[in-house]
Amino acid sequence: MTQPDNRPNFNVNEWIDTFLDLPDEENAIEDLSRQSEREALLRDAEIGIPSAQYRVALNYDRGRNGFEKDRRKAVEWLRKAAKQGHTDAQFLLALRLFNGDGCDQDKAEAVKWYRAAARQGHQGAQNNLGFCLINGDGCDQDKAEAVKWFRKAARQGDAHAQYNLGVCLSKGEGCEQDQVKAVMWLRKAARQGFALAQNNLGCCLLNGNGCDQDKVKAVMWFRRAARQGLAPAQNNVGSSLFNGDGCDQDLVKAVMWYRRAARQGDAVAQYNLGRCLFDGKGCEKNQEEAVRLWHKACKQGNFPALLKLISLNIRNSHDVR
Numbered sequence: 001m002t003q004p005d006n007r008p009n010f011n012v013n014e015w016i017d018t019f020l021d022l023p024d025e026e027n028a029i030e031d032l033s034r035q036s037e038r039e040a041l042l043r044d045a046e047i048g049i050p051s052a053q054y055r056v057a058l059n060y061d062r063g064r065n066g067f068e069k070d071r072r073k074a075v076e077w078l079r080k081a082a083k084q085g086h087t088d089a090q091f092l093l094a095l096r097l098f099n100g101d102g103c104d105q106d107k108a109e110a111v112k113w114y115r116a117a118a119r120q121g122h123q124g125a126q127n128n129l130g131f132c133l134i135n136g137d138g139c140d141q142d143k144a145e146a147v148k149w150f151r152k153a154a155r156q157g158d159a160h161a162q163y164n165l166g167v168c169l170s171k172g173e174g175c176e177q178d179q180v181k182a183v184m185w186l187r188k189a190a191r192q193g194f195a196l197a198q199n200n201l202g203c204c205l206l207n208g209n210g211c212d213q214d215k216v217k218a219v220m221w222f223r224r225a226a227r228q229g230l231a232p233a234q235n236n237v238g239s240s241l242f243n244g245d246g247c248d249q250d251l252v253k254a255v256m257w258y259r260r261a262a263r264q265g266d267a268v269a270q271y272n273l274g275r276c277l278f279d280g281k282g283c284e285k286n287q288e289e290a291v292r293l294w295h296k297a298c299k300q301g302n303f304p305a306l307l308k309l310i311s312l313n314i315r316n317s318h319d320v321r
Contacts, residue, residue: 038066045077053081054089061092061102071102082113090117091125098128098138107138118149126153127161134164134174143174154185162189163197170200170210179210190221198225199233206246215246226257234261235269242272242282251282262293267300274305 041059044052056067057077063069075096081089094113097106111132117125126149132138134146147168153161166185169178183204189197202221205214219240225233238257241250255276261269270293276282278290291312297305 035066045080048080048084050081050084050086050089053077053084054086057081057089057092071096075102082116085116085120087117087120087122087125090114090120091122091128094125094128098132107132111138118152121152121156123153123156123158123161126150126156127158127164130161130164134168143168145174147174154188157188157192159189159192159194159197162186162192163194163200166197166200179204181210183210190224193224193228195225195228195230195233198222198228199230199236202233202236206240215240217246219246226260229264231261231264231266231269234258234264235266235272238269238272242276251276253282255282265296265300267297267302267305270294270297270300271302271305271308274308278308 041052041056045056054077057074059065059067060070060077061074075093078089078093078096082093090113094110094117096102097113098110099105111129114125114129114132118129130146130149130153132146133142133149135141147165150161150165150168154165162185166182166189168174169182169185171177183201186197186201186204190201198221202218202225204210204218205221206218207213219237222233222236222240226237234257238254238261240246241248241254241257243249255273258269258273258276262273274290274293274297276290277286277293279285291309294305294308298309
């Protein structure tokens, strides 16, 4: 049982971490080793130089270079720079507002700043604006406009947006359904190492959905995503190994991958691992643990697990009679 993950992606922490570690001179957090350098930076910020205001915000945000960590002060300086059109400040301010980090949460204002940065070509803002629009989060839902912004960011090479655009094309959300183009965008994101895209591309290849069927390549992409810790991909590697689908059958390794995904709370993996344990396939038989796993999966809405539990109850009631 393989499973794609069709949720739009909005990984705030990854965006922040990737963004703040950019090495170029404009965005880097300097090594302000001398007090005079810090004072000079603050003077430039106070007289209204946007790049200085932004760098002060970053230093307060991370508590570096003699600046005490203070997210509220960081947001104050981000707002000053954002109002002067500093694109990176607009984007980071939007992130803070969306999550209420260093300020009161205000998703509507976050969308305003995402839009401001997106219009200046900021690919992260374009992707995140698309996410807000497709979910109606902080704004009216508009799936067609969401796809427009995903496409703009995707064309700039943003892996999150490439994945999101692929999902929209696959489901026909905000655009005409086009499985071939969906696979094209998923492949672009997958090649950048984006785990969600790697897993979904694997599902397309496994089923020949929007591309020629290639089960061997499907397993390759499942493995790449699974090694990054993506639970649905770990389950999919387990299923491939269990069935010998695109690889040699190996029940022991299948159980290993099912177990990894199940430990992360993946309901499909909990169900699949339960089947292995109940029948003793690839592992020692342990029907009690299997039932526990099916209960966990059932609580998450996994219908096959519910059927297993119902059939067990019927069987046990007949045994009692």
